[in-house]
Amino acid sequence: MFNCRRKSNGLCLSIFIVAAICSLSVSVKAQSETIDSTVVTDTNLVVAAPPTSVIASEYKYDDAEALELSWVPSIDDQLVDGLVLAYRVYRATNGGELEMIEELTPGNNNFTDHDLSGDSSYSYVVAAVTVSGEYSSNATAAISPEREWLNYEKKWLFLIALFITSAIMYFIRTARKKKLFVRKIAGLEAIDDAVGRATEMGRSILFIPGIQDMDDVQTLAGLTILGRIAGTIAEYDTKLFMPVSRSLVMTAARETIKASFQTAGRPDKYHDDIVTYVTDEQFGYVAHVDGIMVREKPATVFLLGAFFAESLILAETGNSIGAIQIAGTARPAQLPFFIAACDFTLIGEELFAASAYLSDEPRALGSLKGQDVGKALAMFVILIGVLATTIASAWHVEAMQTVVDTLSSVFSTK
Amino acid sequence: MKRQIPLFITFFVGTLLILSVFIPPMETLGEDFTLFFDIIAVFAFFLGGGNLVRVHVTKLMKRKPDWGFSIVTLVGFAFILAAGLFKIGNPGDIASSVTAEGSWFQESFNYILNPLQSTMYALLAFFVASASYRAFRAKNREATILLVAAFIILLGRTPFGMALTAWIPESFSIFQIPNLAIWIMNSPNLAGQRAIMIGIGLGVVSMSLRLILGIERTYLGDDRA
Amino acid sequence: MEHFAIWVAAFLTMGIFSFLYKDNAWYKLCEAIFVGISAGYWFVTLFWDNIYGKFWVGKGDDSMLYIGAFLGLLMLMRLVPKIGWISRWPLAFIVGATAGFYLINYFSSNVMRQVEDTIMPLLGPDYSAGAYDIIGNIVIAVGTFSGLVYFFFSKEHKGAFGATAKVGIFFLMITFGASFGYTVMSRMSLLIGRLDFLFGDWLGMIK
């Protein structure tokens, strides 16, 4: 059972004895399902050393609501499996009575106590539990959780985000002075044609801003694009209709269209019935929009925003009535369907870039250039990181390992 | 003024939420925001629901085509509100849960909403097939690649696909279709997903900044209107 | 009653399916029922969860709740034409909060996290990776890199840059193909579920 060839036969023997007692005690445990500290029988009193060096310390970067507790596990827990059944953590608030707040499995040596208040002080006792009873440590010194005002753990997130937002803002400023180059995006080039075609055919335009509410950035992206094209629609005097699935989106879309019509000099064309609320229910909304599509037969359909499973139902129905369809979403799972069933698709980032691109406003275009700085940074880090970590792990080059460690500490989000 | 105050609110709230991530006492702000949002959304429903009723009543009054169906919508709407808000048709007293078994509200969900939802969802099966038939053609190199990847996954996830390449010896097992499907999922698919995700992340950053700085502001309507 | 309910469910199920043939009165009826019932259903759920659940049952003393309610009331000002513009305030609040919240959120999970995950030894730790894994790792690194090139806005896709962007597109296409394949599988299961209801639960034809 034990390999006792070393010198420390004495230790081995004692372990053996304790283990024997322990196995007896386990059978006792099996009989009495719950851990009951009062079960003490003469033959198998199981004594365990209490946990030592129990320290309560400040939990970093919180709002004065947590403390960290650490201890050295009972020596018996370390030596013999199954002797210590659990650790119980007791807490006394403002010098009051101890109450049990947590029971942990053996082998644990730390615990974080949340839900505390900065106004009180706390002291803790940790007890090792065996079948025979509890063996408690000394109480820790009383301590109050403190509030930290800045989370230094997130400094890198802050600095990199700051770098990229600064880059975007820098280009927004520069763009006002000189025109920046932005490449063509296929779907966007087609928008004007699509609006024009609807006008020529004397048919309407359907705009769908996705099925999420205003608390999704994709919906906001959809609405900003709507803001850019509603003006053209008003100028061409084409009929626009927009069933939506959220009340707030309805309100915001009305404001957007009203403003665009105003800017285009056609405020008379605006009326509230352009935007109608249908239902919040995903498929209820789709059932209605599908019906409307086959009955109204719009010449052009815009699907720009957050889409889920309904993407293909809408896009296929739109396709079956022969509409020109321009779609865009940042949900990777739905992109293939838009690509299959629509004429043009804005892929992920392009959806967010679209409104800037369409506006032709220098400041908005500048922000696209700023985004590219972020991409360049990501590409650079990936390149360096992959090379460095490959070299470091394959040939154990110290310097490369340093690079890798630095990078992973900077980009770590855990 | 009508536009200045909202622009300031957007700027202020946006900046506050960005900073809150780095300041522990403000960490729960994001959570509070979702709470606000949920409550505002309920209030906003009065606008949406009101619009729904108005649209259908107008359709009915003006005897527009299909006005008969508007009656159905209005009756359904009224019925479910009565059953849900006033707990009409609930077994037990007013304190019992609105979703209690046997309540009109819950039964409407089970036998009306659920079949409608599920069937609408199931229509996708048909559309997936017709879209594949019509659109998935090896028109150019890109389309061919898409087609091949889809083909392998489709085959790889069925016992038939497994049987098809089971003869390939174990040392080349990667070329068995199911393994190939998994490899595609884990490698090239992952790479594409990542590129899209990083792009989206940066797109959101830039878009959010434009909103916070007031460069995009059509959603706030026009000063004159 | 039970017989009636299951027939209703079957009637609605087939009504929706009839849309595949063409738009018809049966479908229109189902659509009308769907819109009316579901709009109300959502409101009822929202009401009990967010208004009753939070103001009455939950921690009613939370001042945060009242700020939310206040903003909600401002939203309703829209119904009063003269001061309708006040409703832009809660809207501005929502847009600001959404923008701020997602800026950092997306940046951290979509940018930082993905970059961090892509940094990995191509040959595995201490050459431990097999040939297929090595190829896989290289593919991931190359694919992510070239995919990003495709999304570049401020440079024309020409020359070496254009070629890399082209490789990027290939990777995107594989991703789309893979998503498509998986989705077909999922959608077919939904149809199976529905037909199981019709032929199994309703008509009892499936053994």
Add this chain to the structure above:
Amino acid sequence: MSTRLKEMLVVAVMTVFFVIMYWGKVDGWMTGFQFSFGLSMTVVALIVVSLLVILYLTLQGKMIGRRVVFLYVGISVTLPFFMSLSQQIKISPEVQTLYDGIAELPPGSVVLSAFDYDPPSAPELQPMAESFFRYCFNNDLKVIVIGLWPQGPQQANMAIEKVMLDESIAAKNLQYGIDYVNLGFQTGNEFVIQRMGSDFKSMFPTDYSGTPYDELPLVKNVKNFSNIDYGFNFSAGYPGTVEWVQVAVDRYGLKMGAGNTAVQAPQCYPYIRSGQLIGILGGMNGAAEFELLTGTVGKGTKFMLSQSFAHMIVIAFIIIGNVAYFRGGRKRKL
């Protein structure tokens, strides 16, 4: 005969058929069809032949319409319900990993299962849930159910009810509150998970039917994730596995596996690679494999034949579509 009349006729015939079948079910004289092996093979052959005819027509330049495609999808999913054919199911590594992860849990382990789906996604996830409960109850694992989707806990109850009918499980006489608990639904998406990290009770003051948290023996001593041995998430979207991994796994170190709809599954593969998820069940295929591993035959296995047929039909139509395309292309060149 006008189209309208034909349509009415079809509806009338179908109605008569339905009424007879339903009557048969209620009266008990109809207990289901099963094609013999020969008939099954004949049906398969007929489908293949008709597809070949379509292929031939396409080569002749006659394209078929959408409705024909729809019809084929309907047929290819329905007919296999009645066929007596069997197919071999191969276990994929991620399902094996998942099973191994659950199999190593000792009896008495506390398992948290989050039900984040609604009835429309049930065809894929319900079979998983059933075989999961079946495994847990047979192996004396204690199950706590929660849901971040409103209808999730109800789906869990349905699965539990069904599993309880099994003889082996009924014999165990499992007690609600001691062996399993359904804590119900809570709004708040990932914030619920975050709060559960410090205190379950604050998010679930009562269970599904209103019993206070502290009166449920199983959860009375469960404070947070540190008291949970294993987590399993059934997910059909947001909030779902991604959120569970980001919060419960990354922050609180929960050991977790997941069952996803086939659409969701690809997005979770990176988590398996990084070890954040211990295995995954993807779609009906995953459900069937899990059923095979746990030694039960449920709807996952039963409907896999329909699934395979449907895939084949889609593949066939992609091929026909491409044939049409290349044929058309050649014509243009000439």
